[in-house]
Amino acid sequence: MNPVVERAATAGAAWRATPAQERARVLADVADALLAHADELWPVADAETHLGEVRLRGEIARTASQFRLFADVLRDGGHVEAVIDHADPRATPPRPDVRRMNHPVGVVAVFSASNFPFAFSVAGGDTVSALAAGCPVVVKAHEGHPRTSDLTAAVVRRALPDPDLLGLVHGFDTGAPLVQHPLVRAVGFTGSEAGGRAIQKLIDERPDPIPFYGELGSVNPVVVLPSADPSTVAAGFAASLTLGVGQFCTNPGLLFVPGEPGEPLGGGRYERAIGAAVAATTGGVMLTTRIRDGYLRGIERLVERAGTGEGVTVLANGASGTGQDAVAPRVFAADLEAFTEGLPELAEECFGPAAIVVKYQDPSDLPAVLRRLPGSLTATIHATDPEEARDLLEVLDRLAGRLIWNGWPTGVAVCWAMHHGGPWPSSTAPAHTSVGAASIRRWLAPVAYQDWPAVLLPQELRDDNPLGVPRRVDGHLHG
């Protein structure tokens, strides 16, 4: 453990001093290397995750594109957030010359996710954003795909100027020492709420607690309003729910649909269409036996509640796939009252292809129930009349970090505007994102230079702006 972190820190000194343009070139090289090794990478990952060639090749391409986005981010230079306030000797008190920019924080520890063996793992979003920031990375491999982790690390390391910039450790026991290592300056984590709380506790025990960026779960509510186009909802929902055997942080776990007075639970127009669509789906083999067991426990809880006959029922089961850890998609129906009474338990994430379809009679009842949901990465509206959603806006933008219109939450575009975060438990640091250009900010910290000699200033803060980075100068932003 210690030697891996120490070697990363040592390698980090030169990486930190490497100009952003050169770091960009390295990131582009890593993207090329990942694509060049796709033929070797995907079969190893498939053997460990059962995700299949198409998905895994797509994920390798996505992982490479994340490296390319951060190469663009570095070429742009806006990530250093350069700000210059020239001295104002006439101010009271006289104002010194103050210039600020972001610097890399140091070694970043990354706990990789189970469900994206490439895009949120050894070469995933946390790693690439940290490398882009100028930070060396030590990844705690996910136990679900150790060989994929090793192979990916080998591919990435060959494209880095110093292989020690990407450390890799295996095994549950390596996690705590990594979080508490004196040279580790920030932690990225994707996993369970219990895991996230355990890491925060380890951080609190440090002599110098460090920032923690965790993504701990999300139920991703979808609200179908009365004006929605019914022809697209059921099929779209079933497809989003079962994609990747439901093993996405953005899986839609709650669907609110309008119902008619007096119709039976499960017997409404949306419920019948959704039931039919989900019954026609087939599940598959989950990532690990542990994840399958967690899914089955979650389903068990919901089946028990449905068994009480109090406003909750089984709506539909898909077919199970074949294989040892195969599971079937499961959808439940609840009326709004029963769902509300079942909170917070009924809004707990059940990781996998499971959801609750909640039927409401009156859209004006929705804000109160949405307000009681835990924070999510996403919230989605289906409607053809935007005005129907206006009263929900204030609730939605405090419920989730990404609001989707007439779409589905699975699929996260890797772009400048993306936000992948939200209130707890979807993120432990809701001001930050773990996907997209802004995710680099987690691994940067500002330094202000006061009356600092020009010859010692970073290039980004010199008056002549030799790198042409965007800056705010004396209050005015120059793109």
Place this chain on the structure above:
Amino acid sequence: MNPVVERAATAGAAWRATPAQERARVLADVADALLAHADELWPVADAETHLGEVRLRGEIARTASQFRLFADVLRDGGHVEAVIDHADPRATPPRPDVRRMNHPVGVVAVFSASNFPFAFSVAGGDTVSALAAGCPVVVKAHEGHPRTSDLTAAVVRRALPDPDLLGLVHGFDTGAPLVQHPLVRAVGFTGSEAGGRAIQKLIDERPDPIPFYGELGSVNPVVVLPSADPSTVAAGFAASLTLGVGQFCTNPGLLFVPGEPGEPLGGGRYERAIGAAVAATTGGVMLTTRIRDGYLRGIERLVERAGTGEGVTVLANGASGTGQDAVAPRVFAADLEAFTEGLPELAEECFGPAAIVVKYQDPSDLPAVLRRLPGSLTATIHATDPEEARDLLEVLDRLAGRLIWNGWPTGVAVCWAMHHGGPWPSSTAPAHTSVGAASIRRWLAPVAYQDWPAVLLPQELRDDNPLGVPRRVDGHLHG
């Protein structure tokens, strides 16, 4: 407690919906109100803090100027960090339209500081940045100046559109319920490391832990290099050390000076000049008896260590002021070896006019010792030859959030470029600042809108940009 938070949350709904330009006008009104009531405010604060008319009038002006800066921030609009990525149907996979901007997080709890009864208290930097962000605030008053807190709150409330936007609670017992209130969405704190750890524990116990922005102490090392101008160091140091009876978070607690081989501890050129300058100073009455007791305990520890005769000695004492809680400035001398052996204890902040002057023989020994110091808000270099400092740069920008050249750390300019933060314990969230324009970011969280109808988008994200805010559109920043 609960009613105060709930009323703040209720008032927050309208405030959040108030256009930024209008919030700017309100902030400017508060600035005017504070200045208009300066004649009433300062005597109340003086009776509670003994800081005197000149300082307190200056601090009221500073507090008003903080409101004016945030009015400018709101008029600029850059704080929402608007980003637009238009849809790209040709991308693989096709990219939706994604637009992101920051929104207020909700009720902010502020624990005010002892040492700035205006600028870091009820109407201080945390409060104004949160109000600017669109967040209501509930302040836990500092027990050192309760009447000042009440009077300030009354002045500010009259200038707000709804007085409930600024709640105020008193008493130690109100702290924990405030941190754990379900409607509180973030906490700002200025105080001790023990206090900060206690708040983090309370946050960890929440069903939904929230962000914590704490400033917990700073020792603010100053390094005098061989090329420094000796004529300015001693007087400048003594003035900075004793300003406000040393009760500043940026008080210079460690001064590294060059010495000659063989000269006795305390007998070098810098030590003698500093000893004489500090001996000529007079202390004063500290803010509270508790703060005085803490200072005396810190001094006691250092005197004991000096008594052992092992490379640490008393260098000089200033005169005590008059009054019950008056204390004298105290400066100690240590050689580099003894100081290094005494770490980490010798680098603990002793809040008040106390410092250790550490004598080194060889500047190349400095990086190793600076690397062992705790994180600070500031680090300062005195030198006439910038090249002398080059080898320290890499250490300095990980040691402190603000680097000062040939100046002194007390005095924090309130401007766009300021950064007031740093590694633990100077900040619990080193990516964020508690002074200057960027401090608003602590109370904002992004929301991304995916394929969202134009009619429901916030104005800042509409294609026509009616408010003219700075934005990044399809990767290009427009100031």
